[in-house]
Amino acid sequence: MYAILDIETTGGKYNEEGITEIAIYKFDGHKVVDQFISLVNPEREIQPFVVNLTGINSNMLRTAPKFYEIAKRIVEITDDCILVAHNAQFDYRILRTEFKRLGFGFKRKTLCTVELAKKLIPGQDSYSLGKLARSLGIPVSDRHRANGDAVATVKLFKMLLSKDLEKFIVQDAIRVEPKYQMEPNLKQIINELPNETGVYYIHNENGDVIYIGKSKNIKSRISQHFTNTSPKSKKLQRQASTVTYEKTGSELVALLKESEEIKRIKPLFNRALRRSLFTHALYSFQDDQGYINLKIDKADGRKKPITTFSNRQSAKSFLFKVVDDFNLCQKLVGLYPTKKSCFNYNIDLCQGACIQEEHYEAYNSRVLALISKNSYDKQNMVVIDRGRDIEERSAILIENGIFKGLGYFDLNYQITNIEVLRTVITPMQNNRDAQHIIQSYIRRNKKLKIIQLN
Template sequence: MYAIIDIETTGGQFNAEGITEIAIYKFDGVELVDQFISLVNPEIPIQPFVVKLTGINNAMLRTAPKFYEIAKRIIEITQDCIIVAHNASFDYRVLKMEFKRLGYDFMKQTLCTVELSKQLLPDVKTYSLGKLVRSLGIPIADRHRASGDAMATLKLFKLLLSKDLEKTILRTLIKNEIKNGISPKLLDILENLPTTVGIFYIHNEKGEIILIGRSNNIRKKISQYFTADTKIGKRIQNEVFTVTFEETGNELIALLKEREEIIHNKPVLNKVQRKSAFLFGVYLDKDVKGKYQLEVRKIDGRKKDIYLFKNQQEAAFYLHKKNEELTEKIPSDLSLEEYNIQFLAFVKEIEDSFSNIIVSMKGRNISEKSALIMENGAFKGYCFYDLNYQISNPSVLKNIVIQMPNTKDSRNIIKYYLYKKNDCKIIPY
């Protein structure tokens, strides 16, 4: 669990400030599960420049609760949470200071979205909250008020979680759970898993990932592992400490992320899945007369493929369809040279159809969409977006895209999915 916090203060001498407003959003890594927002009577005057900045004045706070009156609620909502804030050292210091005045030692792990942004968004020009979220196309309301800034920080943190390919943030959370001795039983783990599409990570008591998988229903898939009478199932049941997950909104992103995460993390129970699933391809060849043709063969790393498939039957069906298209497009009475020129132009059309596109698909919730980006035939990555502006503006798209390796496998997964499914919109890029 994460507690995304923003605090407004009176300003003034270091370690003598008072809190004037606090907002806390409790976030489980997927959705908001609780929140607390309140003005606070600091019992000391607010500095004039702070009044001008926040709009909060002394008159507004006369009837607001004092810190000791909300302290219990803050402890409850942040229990077993990592504190997340933009410039976390400031918010955490002020919060600890207020609790210290009450004789309570408030100790938490923290994550700073400024530091995380510098690591995961290195090309951004400035890391001040307002300018940073605007460069990402994230709307922000009530700037310099605790609720508005905390909500902007939450949206930023969601993006950073997606961009954290090394899972540094996730590992911090698991270490926190291990330190606190939180080892949920199998039924408790299942209860906290979603029934949506995404990828999942099964961790042992050291926090190590022992298996990565994907499913259109994460809870159902994990339930099958927890009840399986197989060698892998029993090992998971014996070793599992916790299960983390990442909702992807659609199957294509789940396929790409699962493949990349398995290759990158090399979980001990994913040995078979490290191999490519594509076994047959359609290749360009010539007959004995020198006439171009397409043919199906087992994957051949020495030759450039037109399309790859998981089995021979799929490849043969694709070849049949393309031969029908060729018959319609290229006249039969052409000379060999003219035929070959038009044949190569036909093949280039197939290749160019994947060169510069944005694949728009469902997002993780009803107000969100996702996009995969292909540029000059290379896979650049994916992103989640709320506004069309975010993918139509190249500078914003560059900042929000979650980069993934441009491998032959990733390109084949995308092409294969687009061939088999029709649940997406192709936008020229």
């Protein structure tokens, strides 16, 4: 659990500042579960430059509560939380100074979004909250006011969590929270999970990831893991200390994240899934008469496929469908081995490419249309799918036929501006499994929105 906060102060000499406004959002890694926002009477003068910066003056604070009146609420909302702030060292020092004046030793673990952003989003011109938010397309209202800056920090932290492919933020949080050091209550773990699409991570008591999976219903899938009686499941149950998850909204995002993170993290119980996800591929070649032929074969990393399949049967099913959709010849796609005309020609469903009756240029144009539709080779595009909530969408970026990564956006500005889009996107590996996942998903989801980039 995280307490994301922002504090405005009076300014002045080091450790003599007072708080004028505070905003705290309790964040469980997915959503805000509690919040506290208040002006504070600092019982001291506000520096003129601070008044100009924040707009907060002494008249506004005359009837505001003093710090000792809100101290208990701050302790309660931050209990068992990691404090998160943009320049956390400053906010944490100010809080501890105020509590010290009351004779109370306030101590919390902290995370700084400036340092996290430098690690996870390198190369930015500036890491100030305003400029960083602007470069990421994060809207900020009431800049230099505690609530406006705290809301922007929540959105930034949510983006940083999704970019943290190594999961060091989450693993660190698990080590801090005392409930994860006890013997796990598997039923309680299940009850706290959502019935939503996403990727889940099963951790041991040290916070290490021991299994990664994806599901359209995370709670249901984890329940299966924890009630299964197979030897592997029983071993997993004995070692499981907690489950964290990442809602994706999109099944495509979940599939890509699962594939990438299993390969990177190599969890103990994911050995079988470290192998490739597909076995067969569709290839093309030109015969002596100039006709483009299609052929299903075992996937070969040395040859460039049009698209890939999990097994031979799914590849054959695909070919039967495209024969009808693109009016192709059964013989030239490898579904009807013969030296004469194909079966469809005999019932007037083939235009005769199998016996050179249809000119190869006319036939090839339809084959090329099929290839273009099912391969994103050399294309620049963004695949748009569901987001984690109703206002949000997910984006999968492909540049020059190369899968660059994925991310989330709320505003069209974030995907129409290519520089902002590249910043929002979390970079991922362009391996054959990722290509297979994207192509298969596009094949299965005909209504998927795809934006072609110039």
